[in-house]
Structures are given as C-alpha cells and as structure tokens.
Amino acid sequence: MAKSLGPVKRKFSPWTDPSATPFIRFENITKRYGDFTAVDNLTLDIYEREFFSLLGPSGCGKTTLMRMLAGFEEPTSGRILLQGKDLSGVPPYRRPTNMMFQSYALFPHMTVEKNIAFGLEQDGLAKPEIKARVEEMLKLVKLEPFAKRKPAQLSGGQRQRVALARSLAKRPKVLLLDEPLGALDRKLREETQFELMDIQHTLGLTFLIVTHDQEEAMTVSDRIAVMDKGVVVQVAAPAEIYEGPNCRYVAEFIGDINILDCAVTENAGVCVHPGHPPLVRLESDGMKIAVEQECPASNGAKVAFAIRPEKVRISLDPPVETDVNTAHGEVWDIGYLGDFSVFLVRLDDGRILRAAQANVSRLVDRPITFGDMVWLTWPLDGGLVLTR
Amino acid sequence: MKSSRFDSTVLTFCFAFLYLPIVILVVYSFNASKLVTVWGGFSLQWYRSLWSNESLMDAAWVTARVGVLSASIGTVLGTLAALTLVRFPRFPGRIPFTGMIYAPLVMPEVITGLSMLLLFVALDVDRGFWTVTIAHTTFTMCYVAIIVQSRLLTFDRSLEEAAMDLGCPPVKTFFKITLPLILPAIVSGWMLAFTLSLDDLVIASFTTGPGATTLPIKIYSQVRLGVTPEINAVCTLLIGLVTIGVIIASITTKRNEARRIRDEHAAIRGVL
Amino acid sequence: MADAPAPSFAKASPLRWLVVIIPYLWLVLFFAAPFLIIFKISLSDSAIAMPPYEPVFEGFGKLGDFLSALDFENYQSLVEDSLYLAAYLSSLRIALISTLLLLLIGYPMALAMARAPSTIRPTLMMMVILPFWTSFLIRVYAWIGILKPEGLLTVALQAVGLLAPDQQVEIYRTDYAVFIGIVYSYLPFMVLPLYATLEKLDGTLLEAASDLGCPPWKAFWRITFPLSLPGVIAGAMICFIPITGEFVIPDLLGGPETLMIGRTLWVEFFGNRDWPLASAVAVVLLLALVVPIVIFQNQQQKVG
Numbered sequence: 001m002a003k004s005l006g007p008v009k010r011k012f013s014p015w016t017d018p019s020a021t022p023f024i025r026f027e028n029i030t031k032r033y034g035d036f037t038a039v040d041n042l043t044l045d046i047y048e049r050e051f052f053s054l055l056g057p058s059g060c061g062k063t064t065l066m067r068m069l070a071g072f073e074e075p076t077s078g079r080i081l082l083q084g085k086d087l088s089g090v091p092p093y094r095r096p097t098n099m100m101f102q103s104y105a106l107f108p109h110m111t112v113e114k115n116i117a118f119g120l121e122q123d124g125l126a127k128p129e130i131k132a133r134v135e136e137m138l139k140l141v142k143l144e145p146f147a148k149r150k151p152a153q154l155s156g157g158q159r160q161r162v163a164l165a166r167s168l169a170k171r172p173k174v175l176l177l178d179e180p181l182g183a184l185d186r187k188l189r190e191e192t193q194f195e196l197m198d199i200q201h202t203l204g205l206t207f208l209i210v211t212h213d214q215e216e217a218m219t220v221s222d223r224i225a226v227m228d229k230g231v232v233v234q235v236a237a238p239a240e241i242y243e244g245p246n247c248r249y250v251a252e253f254i255g256d257i258n259i260l261d262c263a264v265t266e267n268a269g270v271c272v273h274p275g276h277p278p279l280v281r282l283e284s285d286g287m288k289i290a291v292e293q294e295c296p297a298s299n300g301a302k303v304a305f306a307i308r309p310e311k312v313r314i315s316l317d318p319p320v321e322t323d324v325n326t327a328h329g330e331v332w333d334i335g336y337l338g339d340f341s342v343f344l345v346r347l348d349d350g351r352i353l354r355a356a357q358a359n360v361s362r363l364v365d366r367p368i369t370f371g372d373m374v375w376l377t378w379p380l381d382g383g384l385v386l387t388r
Numbered sequence: 389m390k391s392s393r394f395d396s397t398v399l400t401f402c403f404a405f406l407y408l409p410i411v412i413l414v415v416y417s418f419n420a421s422k423l424v425t426v427w428g429g430f431s432l433q434w435y436r437s438l439w440s441n442e443s444l445m446d447a448a449w450v451t452a453r454v455g456v457l458s459a460s461i462g463t464v465l466g467t468l469a470a471l472t473l474v475r476f477p478r479f480p481g482r483i484p485f486t487g488m489i490y491a492p493l494v495m496p497e498v499i500t501g502l503s504m505l506l507l508f509v510a511l512d513v514d515r516g517f518w519t520v521t522i523a524h525t526t527f528t529m530c531y532v533a534i535i536v537q538s539r540l541l542t543f544d545r546s547l548e549e550a551a552m553d554l555g556c557p558p559v560k561t562f563f564k565i566t567l568p569l570i571l572p573a574i575v576s577g578w579m580l581a582f583t584l585s586l587d588d589l590v591i592a593s594f595t596t597g598p599g600a601t602t603l604p605i606k607i608y609s610q611v612r613l614g615v616t617p618e619i620n621a622v623c624t625l626l627i628g629l630v631t632i633g634v635i636i637a638s639i640t641t642k643r644n645e646a647r648r649i650r651d652e653h654a655a656i657r658g659v660l
Numbered sequence: 661m662a663d664a665p666a667p668s669f670a671k672a673s674p675l676r677w678l679v680v681i682i683p684y685l686w687l688v689l690f691f692a693a694p695f696l697i698i699f700k701i702s703l704s705d706s707a708i709a710m711p712p713y714e715p716v717f718e719g720f721g722k723l724g725d726f727l728s729a730l731d732f733e734n735y736q737s738l739v740e741d742s743l744y745l746a747a748y749l750s751s752l753r754i755a756l757i758s759t760l761l762l763l764l765i766g767y768p769m770a771l772a773m774a775r776a777p778s779t780i781r782p783t784l785m786m787m788v789i790l791p792f793w794t795s796f797l798i799r800v801y802a803w804i805g806i807l808k809p810e811g812l813l814t815v816a817l818q819a820v821g822l823l824a825p826d827q828q829v830e831i832y833r834t835d836y837a838v839f840i841g842i843v844y845s846y847l848p849f850m851v852l853p854l855y856a857t858l859e860k861l862d863g864t865l866l867e868a869a870s871d872l873g874c875p876p877w878k879a880f881w882r883i884t885f886p887l888s889l890p891g892v893i894a895g896a897m898i899c900f901i902p903i904t905g906e907f908v909i910p911d912l913l914g915g916p917e918t919l920m921i922g923r924t925l926w927v928e929f930f931g932n933r934d935w936p937l938a939s940a941v942a943v944v945l946l947l948a949l950v951v952p953i954v955i956f957q958n959q960q961q962k963v964g
Contacts, residue, residue, distance in 0.1 A: 070549075070553055071552075071553075072549055072552075072553075091552070091557075092549070092552040092553050093552045093553070093554075093555045093556055093557050093558075094555075095553075097553075098553055098554065099549075099550070099553045101546045101549070101550055102546075103544060103546050105544065105546040105547045105549065105550035106550075107547060107550075107551070107565060108547075108569065109568050109569060118551065118554050118556070119554030119555055122554055122555035122556045123555055166550075166554070167553075167554075170554065170555070392775070394772075395771070395772035395775055395776065396772070398768045398769055398771075398772040399769065399772045399773065399776070399784070402765065402768075402769040402772075402847070403787060405765075405844065405847075406787075406788070406791050406844070406847060406848075407787075407791070409799065409802035409803055409806060409844070410791065410794065410798075410799070410802055412802065412805065412806065412812060413798070413801070413802040413805065416805070425810060425811065425812060425814075425815045465682065465683045465686055466683070468679050468680075468682055468683045469683035469687075471679050472679055472680045472683060472684070475679075476679075476680055479680055481684070484692075485684055485687070488687040488688075488691050488692060489687070491691070492691065493898075494897070494898065494901040494902055494949075495901075495902075495905075496901070496902055496904065496905020496906070496907075496922055496945065496949075497902075497905070497907065497922075498905055498907050498922045498925050498926060498942070499698075499905060499925075499942045499945060499946055502698065502925065502929065502938060502939065502942050503691075503694030503695055503697065503698045503942070504690065504694055506694060506697045506698055506701055506935070506939065507690065507693060507694040507697055509711045510697050510711075522690060523690075525686075525690075526686070526687070526690040526691055529683065529686070529687075533683075559675075580793075583793050586795070587794075587795035587796060587797065587798075589796070589797050589908060590907055590908065593930075594929075604795065604797050607797055607798075607801070608797060608908075611797075611801050611804070611912060612912075619801065623795075623798040623801065623802075626794070626795060626798060627794050627798065630790075630793045630794050630795075631790060631794075633793070634786070634789065634790055634793050
C-alpha cells in the first residue's frame with residue numbers, strides 16, 4: 001500500500017518494520033480433505049502482541065488454519081513456525097498455544113475453579129501456585145463469586161468468561177479464539193469486545209481470533225486477514241481494509257458499498273491537487289467519474305468503481321457547474337437505521353445507488369422522501385478504483 | 389380437547405394391558421391359598437418356602453454370579469466396541485464388525501444359543517458356569533455397545549480437544565474427561581446387561597451344563613409342570629429387583645440427559 | 661459453523677488398536693465362528709455318540725475324508741418333510757399378524773405418549789420400559805394364570821355374567837394365546853422406536869398444516885404418518901425378526917398345533933437330539949431372516 005489511510009488505533013505496527021521478525025509464520029500452508037482444498041498455499045505473518053483477526057464467511061478455511069496452529073490438524077504441506085521453531089509433529093498438548101473454543105468446551109463435570117486449574121495441573125504446578133493463578137484469573141474475568149459453580153449453573157456470558165480464564169491461565173504465547181463472542185447477544189458482545197482488548201493489552205499476549213463478524217473484527221483487531229476459499233485476500237489494519245479494499249470481494253464483504261462497472265478513459269498520472277494522488281477518469285454507462293488514486297489501469301481497461309454510501313451526498317438541488325461525480329434519480333426506498341438513513345436511489349438509467357445520511361436532527365419527517373427526484377454527488381477522494 | 393381425551397383413554401388401556409398381568413402375579417404371590425382363583429388371605433408362606441427350597445436358591449446364586457460377571461465383562465467389551473464404532477470411522481473390517489454388533493439384537497435366541505453350544509462342543513469345553521457366562525457376555529456386550537455408542541455420538545469432541553489444548557495427553561484425556569462424562573451410559577449399559585442375563589432362558593438352556601442351572605431354567609421347568617405360588621414369589625422378587633435397578637438407572641440417565649441437552653444447546657448456539 | 665471436518669490430530673498408535681482388536685476378536689470367536697460351525701454340522705449326519713454327529717474333524721490329514729462325508733441330506737429332509745415347511749410358513753404368518761397387531765396397538769399408544777405434556781413424558785417412557793426389563797419368562801408365565809381354563813379370565817367373565825358358570829375360556833394353548841403373549845411381550849419394542857420418531861416430529865409442521873386449512877385427521881395422514889414411517893419400519897423389524905424365531909411364548913402358551921420354527925428347532929435339539937437337523941433348521945431360518953433384511957437395506961440405500 002502506498003500510504004496508510006486514516007488513523008490507526010494505537011502506535012503499534014510492527015508489520016511496517018521490515019527488520020521485525022514475525023512471531024507466528026504460516027509458510028505455504030495447504031490443507032486438503034480428499035478433493036476439497038480448505039487452505040490453499042497460504043503464507044501469513046503475525047507479530048508478537050498483535051491482536052490479529054481471520055475474517056471470512058464460513059467454509060473459507062479460517063477455522064482450519066487456526067486448528068492447524070493449535071495442532072488439531074496437520075497441514076498437508078507447508079509449515080507453521082512459532083518464534084522461528086517449526087511446529088510440525090508437535091501434538092496439541094505440547095504446543096504453547098491455548099484455544100478458546102466456539103462452544104467454550106467447558107468440562108461439565110468440573111467446577112469453574114477446576115476448569116481453570118485444569119491446564120495448570122497438567123503442567124505439574126505446585127498446589128499453592130495453581131490456587132494463586134486461579135484466583136488471579138477469576139479476578140481478571142470478574143467471576144470470583146462463581147468459583148464453586150458448575151458450568152451448567154452459569155449464564156452464557158459467564159461461561160464465556162470461564163472459557164477465557166481457562167485458556168489464559170497457562171499464559172500461552174498465543175491465545176486462539178474461535179468465534180469467541182458468537183453465542184452472546186449484541187450488547188454483551190460489544191462490552192466483551194472491549195474487555196478482550198483490555199485483557200490483551202494488560203497481559204501483552206498475542207491474540208488470534210477467528211470470526212465471520214466484520215464489526216467484531218474491525219473493533220478488536222490490530223490487523224485483519226480477509227479470507228476467501230482458502231486464500232488470504234487482503235491483510236491490513238481495519239481502517240485500511242474498510243477505506244482501501246484491494247478487490248471487489250473485500251469491498252463487498254466489509255460494510256455496505258456501491259459498485260459500478262467502468263472503463264478507464266484517462267489515466268495520465270496528472271496530479272490536480274498538489275500532494276494528492278494523480279487523477280483517474282472513468283466512464284460508467286455515460287456517467288463520468290473522477291478519482292484521485294494511484295492506479296495501474298491503462299486507458300480502456302475494465303475496472304470497478306466502488307464508493308461507500310456514507311460518502312455519497314444526497315440533495316434535492318442540482319450540483320453547481322459540474323457533470324463529474326454526480327448522478328440524478330428518484331428515491332426508491334428509505335431504510336431508517338436510527339443513527340443513519342440509507343436512501344436507495346434509482347438512477348435515470350435504472351441502476352440503483354445507495355446514499356447514507358446521518359440523522360443529525362430529531363425530525364421524524366425527513367426533508368427527502370419517497371419519490372423525490374434527487375442529485376447524488378461525491379468528492380474526488382470518496383470512491384475507489386478496483387482493478388480486480 | 390377431543391384428542392387429549394382420546395390419548396388418555398389409549399394410554400389408560402395400554403398401560404392397564406401392560407401392568408395388569410404383572411400386578412396380578414405380584415398380588416397372588418402373597419395369597420395364602422394355593423389356587424390362583426381363590427384369595428385365601430395375605431401370607432408370606434411362599435416366600436418362606438422359597439427360602440428353604442435349596443435348588444431354587446442355588447439357581448438364584450448361579451444366576452446372580454453369571455449376571456454380575458457377564459455384565460461386567462460385557463460392559464468393558466461393549467464400551468471398547470462403542471469407541472471403535474464412533475472413533476474409528478474408517479478401519480478395515482468395519483462393516484462386518486458393525487454387523488456383529490447389531491445382529492445379536494435381533495437374532496432369534498434359539499440360533500444364538502445353538503451356535504454357541506456347537507462352538508463349545510467343537511472346542512471340547514465342559515459346559516457349565518463359564519460357558520453360560522461367555523455366552524451372556526457375547527450378547528449383552530452388543531447392547532452395551534449400542535447404549536454407549538449413542539452417548540459417544542452426541543459427545544462434544546471439543547471437550548477432548550480443550551483438554552489436549554491445555555496440555556493433557558490423549559490417554560489421560562480419555563480417563564479425565566471422556567470416561568467421567570460417558571459413565572452414566574456405561575452404568576445403564578451394565579444394568580441392562582445384568583437384567584438381560586438375569587432373564588435369559590433360551591441361550592442359557594443351550595450353553596449350560598451340570599451344576600449350572602440358572603433361575604430362568606428352573607422357573608421354566610417348574611412352569612411347564614403347572615403354576616405354583618412359589619414361582620409367583622420368585623417372580624415378584626425378580627420384578628422388585630429389576631424395578632429398583634431401572635429406577636436407579638433412570639435417575640442417572642436423566643442427569644446425563646440434561647447434561648447432553650445442555651452440551652447440544654451450547655453447540656447449536658455456536659452454530660447460529 | 662464448522663469450517664473443518666472431523667479432527668485427525670491423534671495419530672493411531674498401536675495401543676489404540678487394542679480398543680478395536682479386543683472386542684473384534686471376541687465377536688469373531690464367539691459370534692461369527694459359531695455360525696460356520698452350525699453350517700458345517702448341518703451338513704453332517706446324526707450319530708449316537710458324543711458329540712451326536714459325524715464326521716468329527718480330526719486334523720488336516722483326514723481333511724479329504726472329512727469333506728466327502730458332508731452332504732446336504734438334512735436340507736433334503738427339510739424340503740421333503742412338509743412339517744418343516746409348514747413350521748416356517750406358520751412362523752412367518754404368526755410373526756406377520758403379530759407385527760400388524762403390535763402396530764395397531766403400539767401406534768396410538770406412541771402417538772398419545774408423544775402428544776402428552778412434556779413434563780409427564782419421561783414417566784410414561786419409563787412405564788413402557790419397565791416391563792421390557794422384566795423377564796420374558798415371567799411375563800408369559802403371568803398370562804398362564806389368567807388365560808387357563810380355570811384361570812382369572814374365566815372367573816372374571818363368569819362374575820360379570822358374560823360366561824355361564826359351567827363354561828370356561830378356551831384360549832390357553834391355542835394360537836390366540838400366542839398372539840396375546842407376543843403382543844404383550846413385544847409391545848415396548850414396538851412403542852419405543854415409534855415414540856422416538858413421533859416425539860422428534862416438529863410440532864410447528866402440524867400448526868403449519870392447520871394454518872393452511874388442513875383438518876387434524878387429514879394432517880395426521882398427510883404429515884404425521886409419512887414422517888413417522890422410519891419408526892414404523894424400525895419397530896416392525898425389531899419385532900418381526902425375533903418373533904419369527906420365538907420359542908418361549910409358543911411353547912408355554914401355544915397348543916400342540918401351534919407350529920413355530922423356534923420350537924421345532926428346540927424339539928429337534930433337546931427332544932430328538934438330532935443336532936445336524938437342528939443346525940439345518942437354524943441355517944434356513946437365518947437365511948430366511950437375513951435375506952429380506954439385506955434386500956430391504958439395499959432398497960433403502962437406493963432410495964437414499
């Protein structure tokens with residue numbers, strides 16, 4: 001990527017430092033089940049203390065990848081390195097990774113305390129030491145009063161915390177989280193996301209999380225790897241994934257987006273505004289589009305223009321003195337989301353574009369309503385040219 | 389509701405049909421009269437005469453020993469067989485193995501009994517206590533295998549993975565996680581095996597020898613001679629024993645059931 | 661969601677194979693091998709000796725003599741003596757009628773159980789299982805006391821006035837008594853699989869049918885019954901096969917004219933001490949039971 005887009009969450013970006021050594025390295029990993037290729041020649045680096053997400057639809061290979069790191073699956077080819085050491089042939093019970101299972105996998109015949117102590121007992125730690133560590137963990141997840149309960153006597157949120165405490169108790173070098181918050185309701189999920197980030201920061205551990213929930217991935221991660229059909233499509237920080245998707249798949253998978261098929265009409269590398277990227281001109285069924293972007297596409301190339309609804313301005317008045325980056329149509333449908341309203345505008349040529357507008361006032365009747373003829377406009381840096 | 393009245397009528401009749409003969413048998417075991425059709429007042433005399441009937445008591449003792457021993461061996465073998473069925477989905481010879489597990493469940497007992505007998509004759513083994521025990525072990529292990537298998541099929545494998553992930557080697561994981569969780573199924577398997585052995589007439593008749601007459605064989609030969617109140621008493625005792633066993637077993641399985649349902653719920657929520 | 665198929669982390673160690681080998685060997689030795697022996701003996705001749713058949717296998721040196729002494733004579737007598745054919749057919753007839761009776765009684769019962777409030781369902785379940793755990797022998801024995809001419813049924817009917825004081829119920833030692841005994845003994849075997857499928861049936865399906873204008877009795881035939889067919893088939897198989905080979909019930913409740921193959925086998929074996937012939941009867945019975953099952957399963961697989 002040419003430049004980082006937008007602010008990152010915190011000043012932590014070892015992946016931009018070419019001298020940094022990766023903590024975990026997936027090296028040309030392929031995993032096949034019979035004819036089915038779950039993971040296809042995948043290479044990926046994860047750095048120490050990173051909160052890393054594997055994001056993708058179900059069946060994209062993300063869980064398989066995580067299970068290979070935990071040791072439950074062996075790669076068909078390729079190798080996984082942890083701190084430079086090859087993990088091939090190391091059974092799960094000798095790997096310095098711990099996993100929080102999607103189903104939590106709490107031992108139903110053991111109390112909360114016993115569940116958390118289980119891993120420590122396997123290491124043969126002394127009794128007082130185990131006791132101290134269990135107490136520390138219970139405190140960390142705020143479950144001290146529930147130490148003597150069985151998992152069945154806990155709520156879903158509490159069980160999730162026990163699972164977290166149990167997998168953290170051994171201070172693993174890497175904590176693997178498989179859809180950790182999938183079973184929680186929305187509000188609890190949001191709270192827990194922030195708690196997870198806090199815990200990760202406090203303990204200074206490396207977290208690898210598997211999720212199909214893009215909001216979750218965006219909230220918690222330092223970096224996200226978007227996966228599709230066994231390959232990583234893009235690896236980047238959340239803001240970069242959102243604002244600068246490198247292909248249609250990522251653009252459509254993360255958030256809401258308008259995509260128009262276009263042809264490049266002019267890409268001469270001319271900078272209109274000093275300091276900005278050069279201007280690319282496109283045409284889509286007569287619609288003239290201009291984007292400020294470094295783009296390898298030559299004249300006549302078929303590309304896609306992508307723009308997020310919140311970057312499209314909707315207005316009853318026509319734009320002044322321009323026929324670029326503008327479209328005219330009728331309001332076809334309105335989705336009221338509380339904080340935002342999404343307008344589906346049917347263009348004069350029949351295509352539909354979405355524009356989102358923040359609901360800044362409490363007015364129930366919006367000035368723009370069904371059937372209104374409206375103008376859509378967007379700035380030069382609002383959209384993106386996608387070459388694949 | 390109309391259908392609910394129909395349902396309760398059906399249930400009343402069916403359960404009356406199922407229980408009336410047993411209840412009559414139990415009641416008449418306390419009958420002072422020797423005639424089935426005459427109520428001569430409450431009496432425990434048949435239980436007393438039972439106690440002094442040495443050949444019946446011997447048969448009971450043989451039956452109990454055969455039952456405990458064959459149920460125990462059958463439970464171990466059946467559990468291993470269940471593990472094989474569930475955890476080794478692709479091993480050579482799986483299809484005949486599955487066949488051998490399911491066949492004894494439907495095989496007419498005369499065939500099972502005859503075939504076992506012919507084996508013992510061919511091997512030139514003296515028939516008696518041990519041959520009956522082996523025969524019972526063979527058919528009861530299949531019932532245990534089915535029960536334990538059904539528990540293992542719903543077993544959440546991620547529990548074992550979690551244990552291994554936390555540093556527990558496979559064999560230890562089996563004993564610390566898997567075994568405690570499938571134990572209720574193993575216990576009810578044992579109970580079923582024990583009662584099946586206790587009840588069996590046909591297979592025992594074929595495979596037994598001198599000095600190893602089991603209770604059902606004894607009862608059968610007495611029944612053929614006619615109904616005797618003493619047999620009523622034996623049967624009542626056996627029914628009582630089985631009832632207690634079933635109640636204990638159902639209490640343990642109910643707990644197990646609740647746990648299974650919970651596991652499944654957690655998994656389902658995970659899927660959604 | 662499940663991205664990954666079943667885990668394969670634990671490489672099979674030699675120790676793990678013991679789990680397979682021990683029960684496997686046991687079943688091969690004590691379950692499969694005996695069938696080969698049955699087959700071999702069914703080809704032998706009856707003899708007054710111990711064991712009461714010849715030839716007896718005497719080492720591989722005399723293998724040729726041994727094999728040449730085997731023949732199909734017993735099967736021939738099975739075909740020639742109409743008694744055996746009649747016994748097979750009679751067994752199948754009794755098993756078929758009993759299975760139909762069981763379905764007729766078991767289905768409404770299972771349905772009523774499945775529709776009962778979920779709080780009492782486990783209790784009902786246990787009430788069905790309980791007699792299933794008590795001895796067959798005892799349950800059949802209980803019916804003797806009821807059905808015999810001077811038994812409780814006669815007394816009861818006389819008391820009600822349905823029977824004159826000098827009349828007696830003539831059911832004991834007839835086929836009717838056998839049907840009663842079989843239905844009584846096998847009812848739990850029929851009800852449990854039926855109940856298992858009916859209970860799992862999604863209640864909203866019937867609500868949907870009713871919502872779409874289907875009256876309850878029609879909904880039963882168009883929704884409930886077709887969906888419960890697997891249970892019907894399972895219950896019928898579980899009952900039909902062992903009933904065909906049933907011995908205790910026809911022996912204790914049936915009359916001298918009640919022909920069932922299990923009883924014939926028993927008599928050949930214990931009464932006439934003709935082991936080879938008994939073995940031939942067993943082989944034919946086994947084939948008569950296994951062949952339909954295999955055909956049925958193949959059919960099922962084609963459908964599935």
